[in-house]
Amino acid sequence: MATTDRGLVTPGEQLSKDGSRRAFIKVLLGGGFLASAVAFLYPVVRYLTPPKAIDLGGDSVVAGKVGELKPNSGKIFRFGSRPGLLIRTAEGDYRAMSATCTHLSCTVQYREDLREVWCACHNGKYNLDGRNISGPPPRPLEAFDVQVRGDEIFVRRRREA
Amino acid sequence: MSPLGNVRNWLEERLEWDDLIAPLRKKTVPVHRLSYWYFLGGITLFLFLIQVATGILLLLYYRPGANEAFESIQYIMTQVQYGWLIRSIHSWSANLMIFTAFAHMFSVLFLNAYRKPRELTWVSGIVLLFLLLGFGFSGYLLPWNTLAFFATKVGTEITGQVPIIGQSTMVFLRGGEEVTGATLTRFFGFHVAVLPGLATLLILLHLLLVQRQGISVPPKIEAEWKTNPAAKKEMKFFPNFALRELMAWYVALGVLGALAAIFPWNLGVKADPFSPAPAGIKPEWYFLFMFQTLKLIPAKVWFVDGEVIGVLAFGLVGLLWLLLPFFESKQPLRPRHWITGVATFALAYITGMSIYGHLAK
Numbered sequence: 001m002a003t004t005d006r007g008l009v010t011p012g013e014q015l016s017k018d019g020s021r022r023a024f025i026k027v028l029l030g031g032g033f034l035a036s037a038v039a040f041l042y043p044v045v046r047y048l049t050p051p052k053a054i055d056l057g058g059d060s061v062v063a064g065k066v067g068e069l070k071p072n073s074g075k076i077f078r079f080g081s082r083p084g085l086l087i088r089t090a091e092g093d094y095r096a097m098s099a100t101c102t103h104l105s106c107t108v109q110y111r112e113d114l115r116e117v118w119c120a121c122h123n124g125k126y127n128l129d130g131r132n133i134s135g136p137p138p139r140p141l142e143a144f145d146v147q148v149r150g151d152e153i154f155v156r157r158r159r160e161a
Numbered sequence: 162m163s164p165l166g167n168v169r170n171w172l173e174e175r176l177e178w179d180d181l182i183a184p185l186r187k188k189t190v191p192v193h194r195l196s197y198w199y200f201l202g203g204i205t206l207f208l209f210l211i212q213v214a215t216g217i218l219l220l221l222y223y224r225p226g227a228n229e230a231f232e233s234i235q236y237i238m239t240q241v242q243y244g245w246l247i248r249s250i251h252s253w254s255a256n257l258m259i260f261t262a263f264a265h266m267f268s269v270l271f272l273n274a275y276r277k278p279r280e281l282t283w284v285s286g287i288v289l290l291f292l293l294l295g296f297g298f299s300g301y302l303l304p305w306n307t308l309a310f311f312a313t314k315v316g317t318e319i320t321g322q323v324p325i326i327g328q329s330t331m332v333f334l335r336g337g338e339e340v341t342g343a344t345l346t347r348f349f350g351f352h353v354a355v356l357p358g359l360a361t362l363l364i365l366l367h368l369l370l371v372q373r374q375g376i377s378v379p380p381k382i383e384a385e386w387k388t389n390p391a392a393k394k395e396m397k398f399f400p401n402f403a404l405r406e407l408m409a410w411y412v413a414l415g416v417l418g419a420l421a422a423i424f425p426w427n428l429g430v431k432a433d434p435f436s437p438a439p440a441g442i443k444p445e446w447y448f449l450f451m452f453q454t455l456k457l458i459p460a461k462v463w464f465v466d467g468e469v470i471g472v473l474a475f476g477l478v479g480l481l482w483l484l485l486p487f488f489e490s491k492q493p494l495r496p497r498h499w500i501t502g503v504a505t506f507a508l509a510y511i512t513g514m515s516i517y518g519h520l521a522k
Contacts (some may be wrong), residue, residue: 033411036415040418043242043243043246043247044218044243046243047242047246047247048218050241
């Protein structure tokens with residue numbers, strides 16, 4: 001606030017000079033402050049983003065042992081960090097699919113009485129190929145390939161064509 | 162009217178906050194050659210706010226428990242983006258806050274700001290300082306590293322020396338007879354729930370008292386102003402002093418960021434309850450003067466354990482320290498000289514013993 005030497009210049013000149021100086025200082029300080037605020041907030045925002053979980057499962061897991069499942073039954077197995085569903089049909093062959101319901105991500109189960117895959121949360125139903133056949137699920141469950149090697153049942157993600 | 166003005170009016174019609182902040186508008190801060198000391202309390206408050214913010218951030222990834230605590234901090238420091246920086250700021254800010262709180266306390270002492278009618282402000286401030294030490298002590302264990310483990314063992318053992326209530330207090334603090342995962346769970350609870358709640362209440366009380374009573378003018382300057390009323394100068398709290406305080410906060414943030422980035426805090430080695438204590442084990446610097454004093458007291462004084470005498474002496478000194486304003490004279494312009502003498506001695510003792518403790522083997 002240069003009021004001391006007002007006598008040396010006309011008040012109008014002083015004011016305009018003051019005005020532009022003031023504006024300049026304002027931009028400089030305001031810009032500097034904003035820049036430093038961004039510099040301090042940026043690490044915080046990055047910190048809030050959780051690191052990617054390492055998916056230890058890879059593309060293929062052992063879902064169970066031969067003889068573990070009787071015909072017309074199913075079990076949940078770990079596929080990386082998500083659950084998978086292994087089914088032995090009444091005819092005795094194996095099917096595997098993602099166990100995460102496509103509606104709101106509950107974990108589905110095999111219903112022996114219905115011979116269907118059922119989600120308890122909102123009564124969604126899928127057939128044994130994982131196709132959504134009733135209730136709210138919008139999409140089929142992701143189907144996996146099943147391979148029996150020795151007495152182990154391997155489940156593998158299907159390669160995108 | 163501008164849109165912002167409209168919002169302001171809308172809120173004003175409903176909250177009538179102009180009445181609430183009216184005292185703040187009228188509030189002034191005395192201006193004299195010692196005014197700079199007035200910033201220390203504000204800086205301590207700012208560092209406390211930083212602790213709350215970074216503490217909440219750490220809670221997003223930290224897991225208490227003997228099997229997980231160390232690993233989760235390792236995860237924060239190596240996997241989470243800028244996790245090392247957030248943790249480092251939390252540690253640095255904790256240490257700086259205790260330093261500025263001590264500096265604030267001694268400035269209040271030497272400027273005689275604790276006298277009538279500000280006795281309760283002093284008492285709430287000292288209790289806050291004790292709470293900060295509690296924050297430091299409980300937070301130190303949370304990484305579950307070797308240094309923290311033994312510091313907690315020794316610290317809680319000292320509590321156990323107090324006659325009659327000592328043993329049960331120690332078991333209460335440890336959550337059992339020994340320092341284990343149960344201690345970690347407890348300290349975590351104290352650190353993130355009990356102490357923050359108490360501290361927030363006391364800070365509000367402390368600020369309310371400062372607000373009600375205005376800012377103290379040192380008696381020497383008060384006397385000068387009495388003889389020469391023209392020399393009396395004041396500054397509006399809002400915005401003049403508040404903006405200066407903000408500048409101080411901004412500088413503090415810069416110093417804190419630089420320290421945290423240039424000297425990141427170490428994590429150390431995971432605690433193993435069944436390994437011997439490493440050589441040269443010491444508490445945090447702010448406990449060092451007490452630690453060193455206890456080391457100097459002989460094992461037996463007459464027929465009493467030296468430790469017991471030391472612990473009781475510190476307890477008594479702490480209590481007297483808390484009640485210090487009540488020993489002061491009621492005459493506003495004539496503080497008692499012996500209190501300044503005691504303050505000088507305390508400052509010299511704490512500084513000297515801390516340096517001695519730091520250098521001692």
